[in-house]
Amino acid sequence: MSGGVDSSTVAALLQRSGESVVGLTMQLWNQRRLPELASATASGRCCSLDDVYDARRVAERLAIPYYVVNFERDFEQQVVRPFIDEYLAGRTPIPCTLCNNFLKFDRFLDFAAGVGATRIATGHYARIGWHANAGRHQLLRGVDSAKDQTYFLFGLTQAQLARTMFPLGEYTKPRVRELARELGLEVAEKSDSQEICFVPNGDYAAFMSAYFREQGIEPPGARGEIVTADGRVLGRHEGIHNFTVGQRKGLGIATGEPLYVIATDAATQRVVVGRDPDLLRRRLSARQVNWISIAPPAGPLRAQVKIRNKHTAAAATVYPAPDADGVEIEFDQPQRAVTPGQAAVMYAGDVVLGGGWIE
Amino acid sequence: MDRFYFDHNATTPVSPEVLEALSGVLGEVYGNASSIHHYGQAAKQRLEQARREVAALLNADAGEIVFVSGGTEADNLAVLGVVRASGKPRKHVVTTAIEHPAVLNACAQLEREGVEVSYAAPDQVLRAIRPETVLVSVMHANNELGTLQPVAEIARIARQAGVLMHSDGVQAAGRIGVDVKALGVDLYSISGHKMYAPKGIGALYVRKGVELAPLMYGGHHERGLRAGTENVPGAVGLGRAAAWARENPATGLAALRDRLERGILERVPDTAVNGTGAPRVPNTTNIRFDGIDGEAMAIALDLRGFAVSGGAACSSGAVEPSHVLTAIGLTKEQARSSLRFSLGRGNDQSQVDALIEAVAAAAAHLRRLSPTYHA
Numbered sequence: 001m002s003g004g005v006d007s008s009t010v011a012a013l014l015q016r017s018g019e020s021v022v023g024l025t026m027q028l029w030n031q032r033r034l035p036e037l038a039s040a041t042a043s044g045r046c047c048s049l050d051d052v053y054d055a056r057r058v059a060e061r062l063a064i065p066y067y068v069v070n071f072e073r074d075f076e077q078q079v080v081r082p083f084i085d086e087y088l089a090g091r092t093p094i095p096c097t098l099c100n101n102f103l104k105f106d107r108f109l110d111f112a113a114g115v116g117a118t119r120i121a122t123g124h125y126a127r128i129g130w131h132a133n134a135g136r137h138q139l140l141r142g143v144d145s146a147k148d149q150t151y152f153l154f155g156l157t158q159a160q161l162a163r164t165m166f167p168l169g170e171y172t173k174p175r176v177r178e179l180a181r182e183l184g185l186e187v188a189e190k191s192d193s194q195e196i197c198f199v200p201n202g203d204y205a206a207f208m209s210a211y212f213r214e215q216g217i218e219p220p221g222a223r224g225e226i227v228t229a230d231g232r233v234l235g236r237h238e239g240i241h242n243f244t245v246g247q248r249k250g251l252g253i254a255t256g257e258p259l260y261v262i263a264t265d266a267a268t269q270r271v272v273v274g275r276d277p278d279l280l281r282r283r284l285s286a287r288q289v290n291w292i293s294i295a296p297p298a299g300p301l302r303a304q305v306k307i308r309n310k311h312t313a314a315a316a317t318v319y320p321a322p323d324a325d326g327v328e329i330e331f332d333q334p335q336r337a338v339t340p341g342q343a344a345v346m347y348a349g350d351v352v353l354g355g356g357w358i359e
Numbered sequence: 360m361d362r363f364y365f366d367h368n369a370t371t372p373v374s375p376e377v378l379e380a381l382s383g384v385l386g387e388v389y390g391n392a393s394s395i396h397h398y399g400q401a402a403k404q405r406l407e408q409a410r411r412e413v414a415a416l417l418n419a420d421a422g423e424i425v426f427v428s429g430g431t432e433a434d435n436l437a438v439l440g441v442v443r444a445s446g447k448p449r450k451h452v453v454t455t456a457i458e459h460p461a462v463l464n465a466c467a468q469l470e471r472e473g474v475e476v477s478y479a480a481p482d483q484v485l486r487a488i489r490p491e492t493v494l495v496s497v498m499h500a501n502n503e504l505g506t507l508q509p510v511a512e513i514a515r516i517a518r519q520a521g522v523l524m525h526s527d528g529v530q531a532a533g534r535i536g537v538d539v540k541a542l543g544v545d546l547y548s549i550s551g552h553k554m555y556a557p558k559g560i561g562a563l564y565v566r567k568g569v570e571l572a573p574l575m576y577g578g579h580h581e582r583g584l585r586a587g588t589e590n591v592p593g594a595v596g597l598g599r600a601a602a603w604a605r606e607n608p609a610t611g612l613a614a615l616r617d618r619l620e621r622g623i624l625e626r627v628p629d630t631a632v633n634g635t636g637a638p639r640v641p642n643t644t645n646i647r648f649d650g651i652d653g654e655a656m657a658i659a660l661d662l663r664g665f666a667v668s669g670g671a672a673c674s675s676g677a678v679e680p681s682h683v684l685t686a687i688g689l690t691k692e693q694a695r696s697s698l699r700f701s702l703g704r705g706n707d708q709s710q711v712d713a714l715i716e717a718v719a720a721a722a723a724h725l726r727r728l729s730p731t732y733h734a
Binding site for chain 2: 022065067069070110111113114115116
């Protein structure tokens with residue numbers, strides 16, 4: 001229970017349906033750290049005292065046992081540090097997926113089992129189905145396509161799905177707020193949390209600088225060149241971690257036509273820029289592929305593939321690599337800003353087939 | 360579900376006789392103990408009666424007892440008060456790594472003010488004393504382990520060296536006999552809510568002649584050491600609790616605690632008692648369970664109706680494992696796999712036996728799921 005409307009409504013719905021419910025809040029990040037990031041506008045950061053207070057109030061109202069459990073150490077090791085390392089390697093990470101894979105549906109699921117829970121329920125907008133013929137649990141998009149969170153859940157395994165419930169997958173967000181109101185939850189009108197819970201105002205570069213200072217780590221500060229694809233130097237930059245593929249703002253270059261980041265290269269510390277059409281790609285490869293709703297396929301298959309959370313899934317052919325760990329994906333139409341570090345998640349309609357990390 | 364309380368080192372319930380004493384004053388004795396009229400005098404009378412009872416528990420004189428808001432304030436008044444009242448040009452304090460945060464963080468504040476502080480192991484305290492040392496502070500009974508520190512021995516040497524000695528007796532008073540004169544301490548902290556009085560009241564023993572700077576400024580209450588209208592009901596509660604403790608030594612708890620300890624060690628393999636080899640207060644045991652997350656175990660037991668603690672209540676939710684357990688040589692993993700059971704008046708043999716069963720069941724379940732435990 002994060003103290004937000006979604007997980008609070010989950011707790012209330014389950015309790016109303018007669019389940020024996022225990023509320024748990026994961027304490028993931030100590031908000032007293034990195035004080036220079038604190039500002040009056042930085043509301044909705046994860047694990048604030050206000051959020052824990054709200055979660056506790058909901059549990060109190062529902063008269064369910066409630067505990068705050070500390071996962072700060074794991075969160076830093078499994079999410080925050082890899083998040084930073086990815087940026088330094090010139091990639092654009094998805095910390096929510098790391099958190100789902102290594103904390104929520106791993107350490108936390110085990111913790112919940114340890115205290116006696118048979119399953120965990122979260123406020124994710126996704127559904128879990130059962131495919132009797134295949135004998136497999138399936139991960140399905142939530143009915144609210146605007147809120148669907150399956151993109152972040154592609155790492156889930158059959159064993160994890162068997163012990164997980166996503167009650168909100170059947171509802172739209174407005175309906176969830178209505179339910180929260182009907183259930184008398186004070187958090188019904190609370191605003192949605194921001195995208196990366198531990199990064200205030202989405203300013204990940206400021207977060208990284210503050211973290212380096214706190215840890216006494218010399219900021220990489222590897223300045224480098226901003227170049228065109230054919231090697232023309234247009235300017236200089238303060239570190240490739242400040243750039244992500246598709247980015248237009250913050251290049252500090254005045255040219256006649258808009259320029260976009262089309263690649264970053266950790267080895268040379270170069271940021272490659274180009275025109276909008278230069279961002280288009282037909283092919284990508286993905287590694288560490290997890291097949292969820294189907295067994296690993298033997299040959300090529302057709303799918304709709306999402307390459308970032310806000311991307312509209314596009315038709316593609318998926319070629320499993322011989323080593324089974326990777327896939328090559330060829331889109332029917334070129335896609336804009338294929339970004340290393342993001343995930344390629346493969347769908348058949350509402351069914352999540354699987355996903356992997358873009359190389 | 361029946362619920363049983365095994366966390367008396369975190370806090371104790373208000374006992375029936377204290378409740379009765381409180382109800383006698385809360386409604387009727389509302390005068391300000393500093394007022395000259397009948398109402399004030401009635402309050403003053405109850406306050407001083409309570410002071411005599413607390414003094415008797417500690418074998419002190421009534422004039423040596425200062426009522427404060429609790430153990431934290433008593434510790435702060437002792438540590439900050441002694442150092443700030445000292446006229447020495449250079450000041451140094453010796454304490455131990457296993458103190459309660461009330462002492463440790465008061466010392467940290469002194470360090471910010473330019474005072475040197477040595478954090479010694481309990482058996483190394485005497486070596487840390489220097490010419491500029493103004494105070495030694497060593498707790499009497501440790502809150503997490505229940506172990507008793509050699510306070511009398513340290514106090515004797517400190518006195519020879521002309522250094523004042525404070526002891527945090529919050530976990531000792533009411534559990535073992537405390538005689539401040541025999542201990543030879545100059546200052547001694549106690550807390551009401553650890554001995555069946557309410558929260559919000561505590562006391563500091565200040566030996567006659569010891570100079571202290573107050574923490575707060577206001578009226579001349581409590582001999583100028585603690586400004587603020589006296590908490591008469593709280594003091595009466597603490598006084599009644601002190602009188603009861605004097606008449607009812609907690610020695611019987613040792614048999615119950617030993618039964619619990621033996622039962623768990625017999626029923627659950629790969630367990631060990633933390634802090635053995637030292638005398639302990641009779642109500643506390645701290646046990647580690649290899650391969651088990653103490654936080655998960657405490658929650659699992661709570662869901663079965665048993666209240667225990669994964670460490671000090673104050674450090675619950677903290678990232679770092681207990682500073683006490685790591686200070687006595689446990690690894691971080693061992694510290695995280697430890698639980699504290701602290702018994703009190705309400706516990707009996709059948710509760711202890713039920714707790715042993717619940718611990719055995721929870722431990723077996725958690726170990727089946729543990730990635731690090733292999734029988």
